[in-house]
Amino acid sequence: MRLSILSVGFLLCGFCTPAFAQSSEYITNPSFEDTPRQNYPPEGWFDCSFHNESPIDVHGYESEFFGVKELPADGETFVGMVTRDNETYEGISTKVLQPLLADSTYEISIMVKQASAYNSISRATSRPVNYINPTLLEAWAGQLSCQMNTFLWEYKVEGYGNWDLVTFNLTPEKNIRYLSLYARHPENAEYTNGHILIDDLQISKVNPVTFERY
Numbered sequence: 208m209r210l211s212i213l214s215v216g217f218l219l220c221g222f223c224t225p226a227f228a229q230s231s232e233y234i235t236n237p238s239f240e241d242t243p244r245q246n247y248p249p250e251g252w253f254d255c256s257f258h259n260e261s262p263i264d265v266h267g268y269e270s271e272f273f274g275v276k277e278l279p280a281d282g283e284t285f286v287g288m289v290t291r292d293n294e295t296y297e298g299i300s301t302k303v304l305q306p307l308l309a310d311s312t313y314e315i316s317i318m319v320k321q322a323s324a325y326n327s328i329s330r331a332t333s334r335p336v337n338y339i340n341p342t343l344l345e346a347w348a349g350q351l352s353c354q355m356n357t358f359l360w361e362y363k364v365e366g367y368g369n370w371d372l373v374t375f376n377l378t379p380e381k382n383i384r385y386l387s388l389y390a391r392h393p394e395n396a397e398y399t400n401g402h403i404l405i406d407d408l409q410i411s412k413v414n415p416v417t418f419e420r421y
């Protein structure tokens with residue numbers, strides 16, 4: 208009888224939304240885990256896309272949305288965000304579980320890459336194109352979701368390759384309650400069709416170095 212209950216439980220879970228979204232000390236679902244699907248942010252994240260434009264996508268290895276067939280850097284799924292030739296771009300935002308405190312220092316890392324293909328329709332020409340142009344990943348802080356109040360850092364992704372581990376230290380001037388990640392057009396460039404894939408966001412507090420006096 209016990210085996211039967213376990214079997215039923217296992218079968219039922221096959222139809223459930225995967226409960227693999229995990230939390231870190233600061234971020235809900237830092238690995239962007241969810242059921243692969245188009246136009247929907249992963250659990251714990253808000254979509255920051257433009258009105259009348261499609262939201263971001265959650266990709267898995269088997270989903271192949273827009274021709275993307277990449278292995279996750281962590282877990283089962285990752286996020287894809289695009290820039291477009293009509294000047295729009297995509298982003299996601301989350302409320303940090305505990306504020307990143309002013310005058311404290313945090314180490315933040317994230318895995319970033321481009322796929323070899325991200326096939327969609329040009330908004331400018333209505334023709335199929337590969338959204339493969341260089342793209343910036345930008346991080347912003349705000350007091351509300353998707354707010355771009357304080358620019359934190361950026362990283363340029365250019366061309367197909369392996370996952371890049373991007374690490375930087377952040378010392379906020381004000382407490383940060385919302386963290387937002389955007390795909391943006393490179394500065395001084397035309398408004399091009401590009402994309403970035405992101406996975407495995409990590410935030411840890413850097414303890415100040417103390418010196419003992421003898």
Ligand SMILES: [Ca+2]
Pocket residue numbers: 238239240279280281282283284285406407
């Ligand atoms: Ca992941």
